Amino acid sequence: MSDELSRALATRGYRVTAARRVILDTLVEHGSHLTADELTELVRRRATGIGRMTVYRTLDLLCGLGLLRPVYQGTGAAHYILMEDGHHHHLICTACSRVIEFDECALGDLPARVAGRLGFRIEGHLLELYGVCAECAGS
Missing domain, CATH: 3.30.1490.190 (Ferric-uptake regulator, C-terminal dimerisarion domain)
Incomplete structure (x- = not known):
């Protein structure tokens, strides 16, 4: 699935940087319904150099492309879901x-x-x- 997301980014003219690859892999491995802060924490376990703003910018990009959507579950923070199909x-x-x-x-x-x-x-x-x-x- 992260390969599909990478291809979707590349097809639309976006570079799949090492940081984006880690973020995509983490999203796919941990499934949907992660908040940005939860995702940041998981990403930093894999690559400590990836900053919070990089995660937020990647989330915004994926949402803008329709590959990811925010869901508000009444907890105040958006939980992000992969729009696989x-x-x-x-x-x-x-x-x-x-x-x-x-x-x-x-x-x-x-x-x-x-x-x-x-x-x-x-x-x-x-x-x-x-x-x-x-x-x-x-x-």
Whole structure:
């Protein structure tokens, strides 16, 4: 996956520096839902010379290219998710901020219908459904 991200950067004319490679590898290995500070800490364990601003700039770049998205889980800090196949789906508990990922795309053909009607080219989507998880509902 980090090779795919590297290719996506290179294809769009961005250099894949050693620092970016470490950041990409760390994102892929540790999965989604890392905050910028958590990612910085993990990156610095691998390469102490990579600064916080380098991590933030790389996150901004990846978000701008649609390869990564910020998700706000009610904790104040953005958690970043990889947009591997153009879409991502979450259930977010409003009581405990727990995030449950699910794969099935409940939108069906809605994106294609809306895009066709409005002349819009959809490149991906992020679906967040808010409610109360089973654990919080039981307490």
